[in-house]
Amino acid sequence: MAFDEQEFQKTLTYLSDDAPETVLADLxxxxxFDQGQEEHLAREPGGCGWYLLVCFVCFIGAYVTAIIAAGTASSSLEALAVMLLLVSGAAFALMVWNIIRSVKFSRIPVxxxxxxxxxxxxxxVRLAGADMGADQPLAMQVDFRExxxxxxxxxxxKVGHWNAEFYVDQWLQLEGRLVDGTKFTIRLIEKQQERSRTKRGASGKLKxxxxxxxxxxAIVSLKFKGKRYPRAAEQSATIEQYLKLPxxxxxxxxxxxxxxxxxxxTTRASWTAGAAEPTEGDSTCDGVQWxxxxxLSLYAMLHASK
Structure with a gap:
């Protein structure tokens, strides 16, 4: 089934149980969709302050110029007054147009x-799909909510003197079967603490x-066939020697x-995803590599248990 943008906007959650190529197309x-939203935000109308200022200055300028022109019977000053009135009117029209745009913009969900x-x-998906059959389905759920x-x-x-709210967001789950029959599950969880406290400063004001x-x-699970890896139970006692993590x-x-x-x-580092091939000295934290x-660490143990 093709990606349904309208349904996605209602839930901000992506669910799929399709072949890797289909999932990649949906992603x-x-x-x-996200790039379109970012472009829409970039077109957000600005404030009306400058239009109002230009309108006011030109209107006052036109009024003063008209008074002077009436006293001196100067046609050039009369022309200037008319021009200033036109500029003032144009600025006012632009201000009204900008207000209308702002109202319309605010009504569109972004x-x-x-x-x-x-x-x-x-x-x-690319990583797992490389070791899966072309038609083997991938069960994926990605939660894009805040x-x-x-x-x-x-x-x-409470955390010490702080008031705290604790959030746990399991935002990704990916399940599938590799070509050797091993089932895998990958989960990503974001844990967040929002802390705040209010106290009175030296000036007496509350801050x-x-x-x-x-x-x-990140949680990675492999469910393997015992016949294929008969020494897995024996090797699991020394599993930590096979672990290599960033x-x-x-x-x-x-x-x-x-x-x-x-x-x-786990990590508290700020990571990216899909970074280019790391170079020597590169400090980029790549989530895909993680x-x-x-x-690879789990498979190293399995291969040793054949």
Whole structure:
């Protein structure tokens, strides 16, 4: 089914269970939609202050010039007064037109999507699709709503002297089956704390301070066939020796249970998605590379257990 833009605007959530090529086409449509929204925002009408100022100055100038012209019977001053009146009228008309544009603009819903979400989703679909059958479906869900959406609020509480709101946003889930029969699940979670506190300063005025703390968590699970990897249970005891993660991430947990491996890691770094091939000394934090290294770490253990 083709990407439904109108339905997407209602939910800001993308759901799919199609072949990788179809999912990539949908994500490209979302990218184009977001670019269109950004262009729309760039065309937002400016304020009317300058139009009002020009209108006022020209009108006063025309009035004063007309009085002087009447006293001196100067035709050139009369012409100048008429010209100033015309400029004043034009400025007034532009001001009214700008107000009408602003009203129309405010009635059109505008969505500013987080570019990283569709860029990371695109990178992961390409990554997984390279080891999947062409017609093998990918189950994907991407939530483009704000981190602070009410559905993501977990609780309110205190952190020291700060009032805090805790948000947990599981915004991406991707599931599929690789060519060797291994099933994979990839999840991305954004955790956010909105902190604020109000206190009276030395001047006696109340001041409110606010700050935000954000962390990202990636969870990768592989469910494999025991016959294909008969020594997996034995190798799982030393699974950490196979782990290779980006330096800007932190290992949270590794779980080996039966025929399933689950790796969780977190970061507080500000990451991008789909960055170019890193060069020596490059400090870019690439989300696609992050998840790819988690997958490779788990597969390194599986290959050792054949």
């Amino acid at each position: 490209e449509a979302i990218r184009q 969505f500013d999507l987080d570019n990283r979400r569709y860029e990371l989703a695109t990178g992961l 981190h602070t959406h009410e559905d993501h609020l977990q609780r309110r509480g 409110t301070k606010e700050k935000t703390k954000i962390s990202s968590e 330096q800007w991430t932190t290992l949270k947990s590794v779980d080996a249970s039966g025929s399933q491996l689950t790796l969780r890691s 998840v790819a290294m988690m997958l």
